[in-house]
Amino acid sequence: MKVGELMLQYPTNVYPENIAFDSTVLDSNNTISFKFNGDILTGALYNVFDYNTGELVLTKGHVPQLRTPIVYNGQELKMADGFLNDLDNGKDYAMQIMVLQWQSDGTAPLCDMFVLRGQTQENYLTTDGTTITIEDKISSIYEWEQTTSEGWRNNSVWGVVVTSCELVIGEERRHIVAYQETTGKAVLSSALPSNIPAGTKYQIYCNYKVSPLYFFKCKQTPQITPTMELIDYAPTSRADSTLGFHVTATYNGYNSLINYYNIKLYWNWTGDDTVPWRLVDETDNIYSQKIESSFFEDFILHYKKRVNGEIVEVPANQNKDLYYKAVVNIVTVDGLSCSGSSNIISCGGLEDDVPKTIIQALTVHNQDKPDVYYPQNKDSFVFARTPQLKHMIHIIGAIDRTLSPTGDFPSGTKYTYYRENLNTGEIRVLETVDDTTVPTKGKYRYYYVPREGTTGQAYLNGISYVDVEMTADVSHRQVETKRVTKDKFNKINMNGYTITELILQDERYQWGTKTRYKTGDQWKIVGEIEDTTITQNMDKHLHVSYNTYPTQTVTKTNYLTGTLTAMNGYVDCTTRTYIDDIDTVRAWREFISRPSIYMLKTQKGDVLIVTITDNPTTTYQENNSKIPTVFSFNWAEVLDVNDIKVDYIIDVDPSTPY
Structure with a gap:
């Protein structure tokens, strides 16, 4: 094997580095791992020092007895769980x-890693045997x-022969068996x-490479003890969020501060681990030292369970109890992690005999007239507004009373x-008895x-339900349905x-994990809608190199844009005429230029939270005696409708919450 034919490089993705772990816990955090960069790796040795004293406190390694390769270029070498259990908690280390x-x-060490060059310090005679004098103080x-x-x-x-240094003089190569640093003598x-x-x-040359520290x-x-309470948050007049789970926790970090935490809410129908716990909701990562959050969309209306050996869907009104628990997961600033489960709360299954309910009616507001504020004449600032939003249930x-003639x-x-x-x-919990976010199809x-x-249970x-099918019939029929x-x-x-x-709702009306908005003005659009193209914007980039195929980098960016x-x-409907006067045009221009976000509903069934981009236009068709107006605007999606709440507001006073 010629020198330079194979190569070693420093390891990357080294663990542990700039992190903390519990040396007494024999899990996957208590180990050493790294990505190997080179051709072949026969073994790895580890020196661990006390950072504060410099003392070598631990020496370990992994070298197969036959000295055959254990990993190759790009592969990971990972030691067994608990590999560093000899270390002490409360100390800092360098490895x-x-x-x-x-x-x-x-069969032999592969010495192709260059170390240094120098000159012999004394004449070497064949009678000197295996000892030659090179430079001294070579560390x-x-x-x-x-x-x-x-x-x-x-x-x-x-005590194990795994390393080797070779002395190369001309065409001669010899393994250095021993070296005396004070005199420079080397035994070959x-x-x-x-x-x-x-x-x-x-x-x-040598067959090893020593990494940085x-x-x-x-x-x-750290120790975490979560507690979950069942609390009634919302005012009596509200329809949503009447039941909330408030989660707090006590935390003992042993001098480790919280970097972030998240909380997950789970449920099942047994209250123990005999049935898997299913995820209801979860928070984003919360960067705070105070552990506290609330869940409001708590009620699961139906679920699947095993009945006579088969998995079937069972409506909630055919069951007795639902059980909930919260799990808090914490990551500290120094990389430690811990989690804890809260107490279990039973919700539902009250044995009291209660009346049966019915959804008596669903009313759809679908008039073509736009529901907006706009001046009635050019000299007036008096605003008029219809009391009902379109595309709303x-x-x-x-x-x-047919099933429950008495009782309440x-x-x-x-x-x-x-x-x-x-x-x-x-499933979406509705903000009020008015469903403002319902799609136009489905x-x-x-x-x-x-x-x-x-108690909120x-x-x-007493649960009832009714099924509906939304359509977007261009005949403009308005339907009011009964159950x-x-x-x-x-x-x-x-x-x-x-x-x-x-x-955006005032701070006093913000509760739960989702930001609350209230509805402002609305326009219903029905006339001469042009075909629309919606673009899905993703941040994907191809990188062409010397490989056969390109590589790709992808971010989380994924949003829609379009033009209407x-x-x-x-x-x-009273005069059977189409109204497109200058006051309506002025009202549209004022509406579309506001610094707001909007909820845009398409005839296909999209419900998009958007902002208006670029410059909206209005075009007058001058060749028509009525001079009809065509408007156009570009939009970009800024939120997922499932991540927010939308309250229906009908009062002309924007400060009125409901």
Whole structure:
């Protein structure tokens, strides 16, 4: 094997580095791992020092007895869990790694890593045998070996021959068996064939490479004790969030500060681990030393369970109890992690006999006239507004007196409404009895859930629901539906587009994990809507190199953009004329230029939270005697509708919350 044919490089992705772990816990955090960069790796040795004293406190390694390769270029070498359990918590450490290479068949060390060059210091005679004098004070020859009382270092690291340095003079190569740093004498594996005068140049190569220092800490694992409470947060007049889970936790970090934490809410129907816990909701990473958060969309309306050996879907009103628990996960600034589970809360399954409920009616607001503020004449600042948003469902729930002719719910009972997408199973708790975010197309089920007023628990046997199908029929039919049998769908037509201004709610109305907005003005768009193209914007980049195929980098960026072009105005059903006057144009221009975000609903069924980009345009069609107006604007998605709450506001006073 010629010098330079193979190569070693410093390890990368080294663990542990700039992190802390608990040395008493024998898990995957208590180990050493790194990515190997080179051709073949025969073994790795580790020296661990006390950072504060410099004392060598631990020496370990992994070298196979046959000296055959253990990993190759780009692969990871990882020690067993608990590999560093001999270290002490509460101390800081520094670690060095020595990577080694032997011939691939394991017969001899592979010395192709250049160390240094120099000149012989004395004449070498064949009668000198295996001893030659090179330069003294060379610290890079067997630097990990302890020096004997005579000042010798040999290639038996910790009593095992794994390292090797080779002296190269001309065409001759010899393993250095031992080296005396004070005199510069080196003992070779065999004698040289001829005399060598002093001053002859030489090179030294080795079969190992020593890494820089990697720093880490050993600390006791933090302790976390979460507590979860069932709390009624919302005002009586609200329809949503009548039940909340408030999660707090006590934290003992043993001098480790919190970097971030997240909380996950789980449920099942047994209250123990005999049935897997299913995820209900979770927070984003929260960067705070105070552990506290709340969940509000707590109620799961149906779920799957095993019945007679088969997994079937069971509606909530056919079950007795639902159980919830919270799990808090913490990562500290020094890389420690811990988690803890809260107490388990039973929700639902009240045994009291309560009346049956019914969704009495669903009313859809779908008039073509835009629902906006706008001046009635050019000299007036008096604003008029219709009281109902378009593309919205109004739900009326009541007790079903045909099934419950007598009796009532206890005083203080509250009600919550939910919408379930029957195609995807997605469930959304509604902000009020008005569903402002319903898409214009799809099949949905609305639930009417009565709750016990003081504890918030649901009367499961009182739940009712009704199925609806949204369409976007261009015939502009308006349908007001009544409840029908459960196996039939109520047909609701929602034609056209709507764009609704969203206004951030005051701080006092913000609760839960989702930001709350209230509806502002709205425009319904039905006339001459041009074909729309929606672009999905993703941050993906191809990188072409010398490889056969390019590589790709991807970020989390993923949002929609598009353009909407349509005719301005609306149909006045009283006069049967199309209204597109200058006041309407002025109102549109003022509306679309506001520094707000908007909720844009398409005829296809998209519900998008957007901002207006570029410069909206209005075009007058001068060749028509009515001079109709065509407007156009570009939009970009800025939020997911599932990440926010939208309250329906009908009062002209924007300060009124509901």
